[in-house]
Every structure is written in structure tokens, then in C-alpha cells.
Amino acid sequence: MENFDIHFMKLAIQEAEKGIGRTSPNPAVGAVIVHDGDIIGKGYHKKAGTPHAEINALADANKNTAQATMYVTLEPCNHTGRTPPCTEAILRSGIERVVIGMKDPNPHVAGDGITRLLENGIKVECGILEKECKLLNLPFLKHVSTGLPWVVMKAGVSLDGRISYQVGSGGAITGAKAFEMVHRLRDRFDAILVGVDTALIDNPSLTTRMSDDSGHDPLRVVLDSRLRLSADAQMLRQQSQAETWVYCCEGAEEKKQKALEKNGAKVHRVGGHEAHQLDIKEVLSHLSKAGITSVLVEGGSRIHGAFLDADAVDEVYLFYAPFFIGDAGTPLVKGYTSFTKREDNFFVEHSAQVIGTDILFHGIRRYPW
8 A cells, every 4th residue: 555655645746846936825736636556536735815725626526525535745634724624625525535745834723623533433644755745845844833934945057156257247048948947946935036246237027937838927026225226127017927126225215116106116114234335124014915825036146245245045957058168257156155164054955967068957946844
């Protein structure tokens, strides 16, 4: 039975992956219903406030669920939130066994779903492909445990760690395949964040551009302590379903704020530790309270340094192009120094792979459990 459980849990994980980047502040969850070795229903959670994965899988099975087994990546909820409890739907369905990837760390669930099923005679197995199910929901797990979003640093760099050919200039460093992957990454995040220098130099759109037009635009976030962003910036003059939020210091000019707001930006004032340097943790806390559980940080170098200095980077995607730039280029990180080799700075998980003409280093700095 174990091999069957692993096989069908992998399929449930594939279902869950369809919802990544679209369910916040809820987790991405997938479910598969099996009877006599055949899949009779499957589903995933599509968006907060809509039916959960279990309900969609039951609907797909069309009531043919007596004596079936449900595979679900996360413990079914046993409370009424924006939708009714999934445990009650499972009990009504005639399902006799539920295989769960991981327990729900949300204090509103916290094992209650499993208890409810067991108390009503449902056979329950928990912990099947547990790590894989947790890796699906790193943003949710961190958000629930710390009240902060999962933060990922992304950059395209030369072999000597330069993110531009000259200080103050733009220009692509990595190739077409890396470009495609970056946009697939953006599609999986709630927010994309840059500093105002990057916004002024590159004038980016900060949208998701995928060949099949299936991507969604994340919330655009600009850290701009003195409100130097132009009210005519590209990100404010385009068709996009996503908003642009600008964070500034308390003393930024009201006139500049009104100009940005006139063109659709939302301006938020936060504190800072030094002149013109915003409090990164306060920015992240504000985003989290707005339901943002994942943030893709795309630079520039001072922003990367500020996030590292605040110990706010959880994961990195660094695309290395196979050439050197040298002293004229901008380094990946400014304003951060690690004075010694420390084990607590090591990545708990890392890998490298070829992406077209480039090499991707992917690493997780810590797990949120």
C-alpha cells in the first residue's frame, strides 16, 4: 500500500502546484480520490474564498466516492472560515480512508481535522511525502509561524558577481532561457519588489510575460524612501490587473506622493533605522498583513544588501552568465558584510542546473519549520 500512497500523493502534489501564487493567504493544496486503484476525482484550491481542494475533488468524482481513499497534501480543515469545513464534506461522502501529506500548522486547524475524521471511523494516514508537501507551501508555513512573507532573492549575474556592466546602467546579462524562467517564477509569487534605483535605471514593467499568456502579474513593490520614482514610470502606464505600491520614509514630500497616487500608485510610509533607509521588517510586516505571503526581490544591489542585513532572505535564485564583467560593474550586494564563515549562514538545501547558456544556483537558507 505504501508505494500506492506515494504514487497518488505525488499526483495530489501536482494538483496543488496548479494553485501556487494564486491562493494567498491560504496554502496551495491538491487532492486526488482513488477507488480500486483508479482515480475517480481530483482537484486543487484555486483562490482564497473559493472551495478547497477536497471539495473540488469530491465534485469531480460526482458522488461516486463510497469506500474510496482521498489523498490530500494538507490536513483537511475542521472549522468554518470563508468556506465550510472540509471534514464534514468528507464524512458525508462515504470515503473510508484519508491519506494526508502534512498536518496544518494553522492554529485554526492544528490537528482538529485529523481528530474529527478519526472520531468518525475514517482511517487516516499522515506524513506521506511530508517534506515535499511542506516545500509546496514555504510561504504559507512562514506566514503562519512568523507573520512575515517568504522572501526570495533573484538576480542575473556575471561569474564575478556583477549585476550590471557599469554602475548606473542596465542591460541584460543572462540569456533567453533564464528570461523565460524568471517570468515563470514571477507567476508563482504574490509580490515582486525592487529598489527605486533599479526602477529609475531600467524603467521596468514588472509584469509576468509567458508565451501562453497564462501568467498573473504579482503586486509591484518599489522601495523609494524619498519618492524619486517618476509618476510616468512604465509600471504606472501599462495595462495590468496588479497594483503598484511604493514605500517611502515618513519625511517624503507630500507633493511627490500625490503625483504618484494620481497615476494609480499606492504610497505607504514606514520608519527607518538610518537616513533614507527603510525598515525592511516593517515593510514585510505591512505586506503580510495585506495577505502577501511571498515576495520576489529583484534588486538592485543595495536592496539585496538591506534584505540580507535584516536577515530577511529565505531563498535565492541566482542566474550566472558564463563571462566576467569586472570592476566597472555593479556588485550583487552592497551594504552587507559577513565577517567570518558561519554555519548558520549556510544553505540548508541547494542545487545548480544549466538553464540555456547560463547556470542557475538555487538555495534555501532555512526551513520555516
